[in-house]
Amino acid sequence: MIDVASLRADTPGTQNVIHLDNAGASLMPQPVIDAMSRYIDHEIGYGGDETHRAFASEIDGVYGTLADLIGARAREVALSDSATRAWDMVFYSMPLHEGDRILTTTTEYVSNWVAYLHLRERRGIIVDVVPNSATGEIDVEALESMVDPSVKLITLNHVPTNSAVVNPAQEVGRVARDHGIPYLLDACQSVGQLPVNVDEIGCDMLTTTSRKFLRGPRGVGFLYVRSEFLERLDPVFVELRTAPVVLPNRYELRDDARRFETWEKSYANVLGLGAAAGYAMGIGIDAIWARIRGLAATARGMLDEIGGVTVRDLGAVKGGIVTFEVEGLPAVEIRDLLSERSINVSTVTPLSAPVDMHERRIDNLVRASFHAFNTEEEIEEFVRAMRAIA
Ligand SMILES: Cc1ncc(COP(=O)(O)O)c(C=O)c1O
Numbered sequence: 001m002i003d004v005a006s007l008r009a010d011t012p013g014t015q016n017v018i019h020l021d022n023a024g025a026s027l028m029p030q031p032v033i034d035a036m037s038r039y040i041d042h043e044i045g046y047g048g049d050e051t052h053r054a055f056a057s058e059i060d061g062v063y064g065t066l067a068d069l070i071g072a073r074a075r076e077v078a079l080s081d082s083a084t085r086a087w088d089m090v091f092y093s094m095p096l097h098e099g100d101r102i103l104t105t106t107t108e109y110v111s112n113w114v115a116y117l118h119l120r121e122r123r124g125i126i127v128d129v130v131p132n133s134a135t136g137e138i139d140v141e142a143l144e145s146m147v148d149p150s151v152k153l154i155t156l157n158h159v160p161t162n163s164a165v166v167n168p169a170q171e172v173g174r175v176a177r178d179h180g181i182p183y184l185l186d187a188c189q190s191v192g193q194l195p196v197n198v199d200e201i202g203c204d205m206l207t208t209t210s211r212k213f214l215r216g217p218r219g220v221g222f223l224y225v226r227s228e229f230l231e232r233l234d235p236v237f238v239e240l241r242t243a244p245v246v247l248p249n250r251y252e253l254r255d256d257a258r259r260f261e262t263w264e265k266s267y268a269n270v271l272g273l274g275a276a277a278g279y280a281m282g283i284g285i286d287a288i289w290a291r292i293r294g295l296a297a298t299a300r301g302m303l304d305e306i307g308g309v310t311v312r313d314l315g316a317v318k319g320g321i322v323t324f325e326v327e328g329l330p331a332v333e334i335r336d337l338l339s340e341r342s343i344n345v346s347t348v349t350p351l352s353a354p355v356d357m358h359e360r361r362i363d364n365l366v367r368a369s370f371h372a373f374n375t376e377e378e379i380e381e382f383v384r385a386m387r388a389i390a
Contacts, residue, residue, distance in 0.1 A: 001287070002284075002287050002288070004291075004375060007372055010029040010030045010373075011027050011373050012027075012030070012033075013027035014027065014373060016342065017344050018342060018343040020345050020368040020369060020370060020374065020378075020382060021344045021346045021368075022215075022320065022369045022370060023161065023189055023213070023320070023346070023369035024212070024346040024367075024369070025212065025218060026211065026214075026215040027215065027371075028216065028217060028276070029215055029279055031275045031278070031279050032215065032216055032217065032275045032276045032279065034275070035268075035272050035274065036269070036271060036272040036275075037268075039055060040268050042055070051267075055271065058274075059267055059271065062270055062271065062274030062277075063077045065281075066273070066274070066277050067224075068281065069191065069280070069281060069285075070191065070196050070198050070224060071196075071197035071198050071199050071200065072198050072199075072224050073227065075227065076198075076225055076226060076256070077222055077224055077257055077258075078222065078225070078257040078258050078259070078260045078261045079220065079221075079258075079265060079273075080207075080220070080221045080222060080261070081219060081220065081221065081265075082209060082221045083186070083188040083207050083209035083221040084111045084112075086207035086208070086221050086223035086260075087111070087223075088115060089235070089236065089260040090205045090223060090225060091115055092115070092119075092236040093233040093235050093236045094182065095152075095232070096119060096123055096152055096153065097123060097125075098123060099124065099150060100126070100150060100151075100152040101126040101127075101128055101150045101151045101152065102116060102151075102153045103128050103130050103146055103151055103154045103155070104116065104129055104156070105129065105130060105132075105155075105156055105167065106353075106355045106356045106359055107157055107160035107161075107162065107163065107167075108155070108157060108186075108353060108354075108356075109160070109186060109352070110354055112157075112186060113353075113354055126150070129355055130143045135165075135314060135316040136165045137165055137166070137168055137314075138167050138168065138172060140168055140175060143172065143175055144175050144179075147175065147181065151179070152182070153181065153183075153184060154172060154181050154183045156172050156183070157185075158189065158190035159189035159190045159194075159321070160189070160353055161188075161189060161348065162321075162348040162357065162365065162367065163312070163314055163323055163356075164300075164313035164319050164322065164323070165314050165318075165319075166190070166315060166319050169187075169201045169203070170201050170202065173201045174202065176202060176203075177202050182204050182229065182232070183203045183204050183205070184203065184205045184206075185207075186206075186208075187207065187208045188207065188209050188212065189212060190208075190319075191208040191214055192212065192213030192215065192276070192288070193289065193292060193320055194288075194289040194319065195285045195289060196285075198224055198226070203224075204225070204226045204229040205223070205224065205225050205229065206224040207221065207223050208221060210269070210272070210276060213292075213371065214276045214280060215276050215279070215371070216273040216275070216277070217268075217276075219269050220265075220270060220272070223257060223260055224257070225257040225260070230255075230256070230257065230259070235260060238251065238253070239263060241254075242259045242260070242261070243259075287372070288371075288372045292320035292370050293318065293320065295320070295370040296319065296322050296370045297318065298376065298379055299322050299368060299370065299379045299382065299383070300318070302379065302380075302383040303322065303386060306383070306387055306390050307390065308326055308328075308390040309325070310325050310327075311323070311324045312324060312325060312360075312362065312365055320370045321369045322370070323348060323367050324365060324366055324368075325362075325365050326386075326389065326390045329389070329390070331349075331364040331365055332347055332364070334347075334386075335347050335366060337389050338385055338389070341385050343381070343385055345366055346367045347365065348364065349364050350363065368382065
């Protein structure tokens, strides 16, 4: 059972706003803020390199914490600037050649989608979109029927950026395993929101960010690469961190996932990310997931009763993202009107998930996304504001 009062006491931002943009960037709790300020204060007082050395073992500990969060091993984790860079590092390192097929989902995130188009142009790969089941998730039977020897990669987003859907990542993992196809999971919206275990899911690579449901700082994310899969990737970039042994005519790559990192990082952010992962595990991911789902379901039900408001969420299992539209009012206008009342929501546009938005003929939606620190009273205030706006 979650102690909501203590989560809110830990979260200074809850005193200022009703924050329903946890799928965009959540509010950081005090342990995250403390971890970052401790590092920055030291850096101010003693210098950047010296501080890096002084915190070396704490920084190293972050890999183990992140590994615990997703059921991996520390050597399978690499840090990155963002989920997109983590994803790019492995996607562009895949040995994909002309005629190789990728199977992906309708709800693919725009940056991943544009990378497919890029490699389609540059290397002649084929990108096939797997249809959805009636409830909006990837249709796993259709996926299996599309598999043939030319399929060299399956990609999936666990939770799309623009809907409540939770994709059946584990069933997709079974198809990937049965057919020996590499499997890349975009877990940007799921890590921190719901339980994620790489062994149960069976993915070879996973990417995510710090700032969303994990509630860490911006500008940092991480990557998981299964140990047995590491040598199947040819790193797209090579540098000091990737190849710590460099002789005049030879280099050696690291033997762990950190071969996908850059040497330079924001270590305050890294410590913030580690603290966020520890904080989430301390609360309990199962409990966070149950509360998020409950709050989002309550909001969905109440919004549905407002005349002129249409909730557009799909999903047999619905998560913490609630999307809706209001007849005659653009989503950005609603976002701004809510913001005037200190209620934070975000919007989704065709740019968020181009294939899905095009197929569903949706131009723009308001996205309200809930976290465990939100309250029923906040939902009531949000719904009251929506009644006034709609
Ligand atoms: C499903 C999904 N994947 C990837 C990303 C990209 O994350 P980042 O902005 O950290 O690169 C997002 C961001 O909204 C997302 O929602």
